[in-house]
Amino acid sequence: MEKDIVVVLGIESSCDETAASVVINGRKVLSNVISSQIDVHTKFGGVVPEVASRKHIENISLVVEKALSDANMTIEDIDVVGVTYGPGLVGALLVGLQYAKGLAYSAHKTFIGVNHIEGHISANFIEYPELEPPFMCLVVSGGHTFIVYMKDYGEFEVIGQTRDDAAGEAFDKIARAIGLGYPGGPKVEKVSKEGNPDAIKFPRANFHDNSLDFSFSGLKSAVLGYLNTKKMKNENINEKDVAASFQKAVVDFLVDNTMKACKIKNVDRIAVAGGVASNSFLREKMMQEGKKLGIKVMVPRPILCTDNGAMIASAAYFEYKKGRTTSFDINAIPNLKLGER
Template identity: 75%
Template sequence: MEKKDIKILAIESSCDETSAAVVVNGREVLSNIIASQIDIHTKFGGVVPEVASRKHIEVIVPVVEEALNEANLTLEDIDAVAVTYGPGLVGALLVGVQYAKALAYAIDVPLIGVNHIEGHISANFIDHKELEPPFITLVVSGGHTYIVYMEDFGKFEILGQTRDDAAGEAFDKVARSIGLGYPGGPKIDKVSKNGNDDAIKFPKANFHDNSIDFSFSGVKSAVLNYINNANMKNEEIIVEDVAASFQKAVVEVLVENVLKACKKKKVDKIAIAGGVASNSCLRATMEKECGKRGIKVLFPSLKLCTDNAAMIGSAAYFEYINGRTSEITLNAVPNLKLGQR
C-alpha cells in the first residue's frame, strides 16, 4: 500500500513576521508566505509588541489564503494545522494560536503546537533532505542562543546557552549604539566587510566551570565603553572597524563552543539555525574551522534562517508521525523551553 503524503498547513506569528506555509512530509515546501513588519518597526528602533500583534491580526487571513493558493490546494487537502505556540511575544503568539485552533476545529484535522526553536532547527530538514539525527545544532537568533544535541527527532539535549543576551540581541544593541539602526544583524554584517576585524580587541566570555554557555553582555558593554571613551577624547570612531571587531568576537566564541560540543558528543555533523545563521562571517568561519576538522556543517537557505512557517511545518510533521498532537485548549507559552511539552 502506497504511503500517504502528509500535507501540513503551518502558521508562525511569534514576533514580527506573519507567515503561513504548506509543507509535505516535513521536507517539501509547496508555499512559504512571509509578511514582514521590519519597515514598521524600524522607525521605533526595535519590535513594539502591541504594534506587532495588531499587524498579525490584519494580515493572517490573507497570508494563509495566499499560502494555500500558491500550493494549489484547498483546506480539504490539509491533514493537520501546525502553529508556533512559544517562545515569543505573548500577544503575537496568541494571534497565530487562536487562528490555528479555530481553523483546525473548523476543518476537523489535528492541531500541532510547535516550539519555535525546534522550528528553526527543522529548517535544515527542508534544505538538506538527507539530514538525519544525531547532530549538533547551533541556534542563534535575536532571542535565542543554544547549542543543542539532537539525538533523534523531537529528542533534544541542551549543551550550552546564553546566560544573558542572545547573540542577535547583542547585534541589535551594538548596531544601535554605532548609529546603524534596526535590524542590527544584517547591517553589522554589511558594514563589517569594509572594516578591520583586528582593529579593536573586544572580550570573549569564557567560564571556568568547563561549560559551553555564552555571555554577550560583556562584549556589548565593551563596545559601549569604547564609544563613550572615544567620544570623551574626541577621537574618531571608525564604524566599520567597531562593527567588524565586535562581529569577530561574537563569531569566534560561537564557533569555539559548538566545536567543543562536537568533541564532547563525538559528532561530526553540525546544523546551524536561526536569524544569525545568515551572517556571512559566521558561515565563513564555521566552514573554515569545520573543514580543518573533517566536520560537516549545514546552513539553511537565507529565507529559512529568519522566522517562517515552513520550518514550523517541518517540525510539526515529525511530531505528527510520532503521534504527538495538541488539544484544542492549546495556549501561547511565551517562555517555552526547548524540549518542553
C-alpha cells in the first residue's frame, strides 16, 4: 500500500555547503539547515577541495542532527534518505554520500542518490507547491549552466548548456580580475548597481549551428583584455562600469537563449534555479522578458537557490514516487550528467 505522507531527509555536500533538510512529499519543508564555508575559503580566493572535504567531515553529523531536531523528528520518523552523489567535488561528495549510506543502512531506510542539478530544478517544487511539469528551467550556478526542458518528474531534455565556463565561474573570475574577491557573484552584483551596464559593449558567443548552448570564455577574455589595455595605457578603470557591463552581457545571453527555448518547445513557464538565480538583475530581466512574451517566470527564494538539503530531499521524493531507489554500492560521480543514473 502506497503511503500518503513520505518524509525525506535530504543531505547535500557537493561543494562548500554542508546541508540537511526534512521535507514532506517533496514540497513541504520542516527543516533546512545549511553550514556555509564561505568565510573559510574567502582567504584562498575560491573553494579549496581538500579544505572543503575536511569541513564537511567536521560538520555533517551536527547538521543532520539539527535538521532532524528542527523538524521535531528522529531517524525513525524518516522514510527515505536522499543524498547528492554528483556532480561536484569528489572528496566533498564522498563525505555526504558515505554518511547517508551508513545512516540509511543502519536505520533500514530507503536510500536514494540524487543528481545535484536535478536537485536545483526541484527547489521550484518547494517554492511553488502547485507546479507540475512540463516547464522550462534555467539552471545557473558556479559549476553549471543549463537550459532544461522538464517533460515529467525525473524526465529531462537538455536544450542548451555551457561549452566552457559556467556563468557563476565567469562571475568569480571577473570579480577576481577587478579586485572584488570571492565569492564573485554577489560582489559583482553589488557594485554593478552603481555602474552603467551600457558603458562597455562586451561580446557574446554566436554559434553557427543555431545552438542554444552558452560560452563565457570569449566574454571573460574580452573583459580581461579591456582591463589589460587600460592598464597598459595608464588609463583609469571604472570597476563599477566594468562589472555592470559584464553582468549585462551574461544576463542578456542567459535570458535570450531561455526565451528562445520556450518558443521552440511552445512552453509558457520558466523556472530558474541555482546560485546565480539569486542575482537580482537576472531575476528582473527574466521577469521583464517573460511579461512581454506571456511567459510565467518562477524563481525560488535565495535560500533555495544556494546548495541546500531541501532541494535534494524534494528530488529524492520524486525519484521514490517513480519507483527508483539506489543500491548501497553507488559511488560519487563528480562529472555526473543530468538524466544519467
